[in-house]
Amino acid sequence: MSLPIFQAKFKKTLYSFNLELDLILNEGETLGILGPSGSGKSMSLRAIAGLIKPEHGVISLKGRFLFDSDKGFDAPPQQRRIGYVFQHYALFPHMTVAENISYALARTLKGVKRKERIHKLLEEIRLTEHASRYPSQLSGGQQQRVALMRALAADPDLLLLDEPFSALDAELRGELEALVLRFRSSHNVPYILVTHNLEEAYRLCDKLVIIEQGKVLQLGPKEELLRRPQTLEVARKVGAKNLWEGEVINTGTSGGTVYVPALNEELIIHSLPEAAATLAPSKVWLGIRPVEAVLLSGPEPGLPNTFPIEIINQIRGVQSHTLFVTPLGKRDGEAIQIEVPGHRLGADPPYLYLPPDKLFALTH
Amino acid sequence: MTLFPLYLSLKVAFFATLLGLIAAVPLAWAFTQYHHPLIKWFNSLTTLPLILPPTVLGYYLLVLVGRQSAIGQLYEQLTGKTLVFSWQGAVLASSIVSFPLLISAIRNAMSHVSPDLIAAARLLGHSNWHVFWTIVLPLSWRGIISGVALAFARAMGDFGATLMVAGNIPGVTQTMSIAVYDAMMSGDIVQANFLALIMTAVAIIVLFLLYRLEQKVHHEHDRNV
Numbered sequence: 001m002s003l004p005i006f007q008a009k010f011k012k013t014l015y016s017f018n019l020e021l022d023l024i025l026n027e028g029e030t031l032g033i034l035g036p037s038g039s040g041k042s043m044s045l046r047a048i049a050g051l052i053k054p055e056h057g058v059i060s061l062k063g064r065f066l067f068d069s070d071k072g073f074d075a076p077p078q079q080r081r082i083g084y085v086f087q088h089y090a091l092f093p094h095m096t097v098a099e100n101i102s103y104a105l106a107r108t109l110k111g112v113k114r115k116e117r118i119h120k121l122l123e124e125i126r127l128t129e130h131a132s133r134y135p136s137q138l139s140g141g142q143q144q145r146v147a148l149m150r151a152l153a154a155d156p157d158l159l160l161l162d163e164p165f166s167a168l169d170a171e172l173r174g175e176l177e178a179l180v181l182r183f184r185s186s187h188n189v190p191y192i193l194v195t196h197n198l199e200e201a202y203r204l205c206d207k208l209v210i211i212e213q214g215k216v217l218q219l220g221p222k223e224e225l226l227r228r229p230q231t232l233e234v235a236r237k238v239g240a241k242n243l244w245e246g247e248v249i250n251t252g253t254s255g256g257t258v259y260v261p262a263l264n265e266e267l268i269i270h271s272l273p274e275a276a277a278t279l280a281p282s283k284v285w286l287g288i289r290p291v292e293a294v295l296l297s298g299p300e301p302g303l304p305n306t307f308p309i310e311i312i313n314q315i316r317g318v319q320s321h322t323l324f325v326t327p328l329g330k331r332d333g334e335a336i337q338i339e340v341p342g343h344r345l346g347a348d349p350p351y352l353y354l355p356p357d358k359l360f361a362l363t364h
Numbered sequence: 365m366t367l368f369p370l371y372l373s374l375k376v377a378f379f380a381t382l383l384g385l386i387a388a389v390p391l392a393w394a395f396t397q398y399h400h401p402l403i404k405w406f407n408s409l410t411t412l413p414l415i416l417p418p419t420v421l422g423y424y425l426l427v428l429v430g431r432q433s434a435i436g437q438l439y440e441q442l443t444g445k446t447l448v449f450s451w452q453g454a455v456l457a458s459s460i461v462s463f464p465l466l467i468s469a470i471r472n473a474m475s476h477v478s479p480d481l482i483a484a485a486r487l488l489g490h491s492n493w494h495v496f497w498t499i500v501l502p503l504s505w506r507g508i509i510s511g512v513a514l515a516f517a518r519a520m521g522d523f524g525a526t527l528m529v530a531g532n533i534p535g536v537t538q539t540m541s542i543a544v545y546d547a548m549m550s551g552d553i554v555q556a557n558f559l560a561l562i563m564t565a566v567a568i569i570v571l572f573l574l575y576r577l578e579q580k581v582h583h584e585h586d587r588n589v
Contacts, residue, residue, distance in 0.1 A: 162401040
């Protein structure tokens with residue numbers, strides 16, 4: 001069991017809602033804060049960095065208190081040892097690339113040593129040739145590389161990334177994501193990423209926290225959030241497009257069988273929330289993410305949760321296709337959304353398989 | 365014809381602008397950083413000299429720093445001279461008259477320094493004082509220069525407040541604009557023309573400087589976009 005290196009539990013009254021955050025980060029972990037714009041995610045980072053002051057709470061990092069309202073302690077941003085990467089880079093426009101990096105080193109290194117360090121850091125982001133250029137002469141991707149390096153150069157205990165890629169186009173995002181992951185191992189610094197992009201948060205972080213209107217909806221390892229969302233809201237936010245009301249008709253050691261009227265199917269599920277398992281028969285919500293549903297070309301004997309379907313609509317994408325299907329003969333029902341890498345259909349109706357270990361159930 | 369009024373005006377405007385600058389830079393910074401209602405109110409108050417008639421302003425100053433006032437007496441004890449009817453009095457008067465132009469230009473420039481840049485600098489461990497010198501001032505220098513240019517021109521051209529506080533003593537407190545008036549009244553058209561021409565030239569130089577600054581700002585803005 002690893003120890004928490006970062007803890008933040010605080011309240012802050014904002015203009016339109018109250019921010020109530022409760023986060024824990026263990027040694028070697030990275031966290032993604034996921035939420036729509038205006039949900040309080042950037043404000044959370046600002047409070048952690050000491051740029052805004054919560055009314056109440058405690059923030060600690062690597063055994064140091066950064067903020068403690070009971071003791072009236074509030075460390076200024078200068079003393080927090082926190083690196084911050086802003087959405088719009090926040091490079092100093094009147095300083096060259098090298099000077100921007102140098103600004104982060106000025107308090108720790110002098111003279112030749114500083115120069116050598118700057119050179120080494122610029123090499124790391126492949127910008128040595130741009131050392132004497134001004135930020136305005138760089139592309140967006142190059143600017144964000146400098147901003148990342150500048151934040152890391154000061155050797156922070158925690159890095160905060162505030163939607164760092166949202167101003168970049170898709171191609172550069174991938175490149176920057178790779179850089180962040182490389183920094184994670186080479187500089188060994190934990191980070192908190194704020195984004196509204198599930199894919200990005202999933203790719204870069206171990207843990208995810210979903211916030212809405214300043215409140216934490218769910219915090220946990222990313223796989224758990226995807227596979228075991230605790231509420232409908234979270235389920236929708238992690239992309240579980242298929243949600244049905246159902247009734248638990250029997251329970252086993254951990255899972256059970258759920259009848260779903262919308263599909264007219266009895267579905268086997270491997271794990272049920274405790275509340276649903278003990279109170280059977282009870283109402284539950286059953287869900288599955290579009291990528292977890294499996295399209296079969298025909299029936300497979302012995303496989304549970306399999307039924308014939310018809311495809312009523314499809315959207316073809318570059319990487320995968322989105323299919324909207326309904327159980328055979330139930331065209332007027334709500335469509336099931338599935339994501340397949342590409343499909344070829346025979347003459348027989350296709351079958352849909354909803355793997356029992358991929359289905360999740362919610363009680364609220 | 366004497367050049368003393370020109371020399372005096374330049375001297376008075378120089379010290380008036382300097383005095384204003386020393387007060388305006390920290391005040392402008394405070395106005396952009398703190399949003400306490402009292403500070404906001406004080407911020408609005410700095411525009412007052414622009415709206416009050418210069419003679420009224422001069423009258424208040426006379427009451428405030430005259431020989432009967434506490435400030436005036438303290439000054440007299442320290443220097444052995446009176447503040448009123450001296451060139452230093454003219455500096456004070458024109459400094460206050462030109463102050464709104466100076467502070468509004470600087471405040472405007474400083475409020476355009478992105479809070480993210482200041483936050484970034486502080487998070488890199490630099491003291492607020494260091495951040496002010498290395499980030500805030502360099503990024504608002506154009507605003508400061510344009511404020512200085514405007515304030516200098518305004519200070520140089522002041523008539524009402526300066527006349528009230530420093531009087532019209534030829535060779536001592538008779539600045540350009542007062543000398544123009546004086547020459548006019550005594551029928552010395554040549555002197556009046558000459559002085560008016562110089563004043564106009566200074567005004568045009570200031571305008572040209574401001575124009576160049578603005579062009580440069582636009583140019584850099586385009587580059588940043």
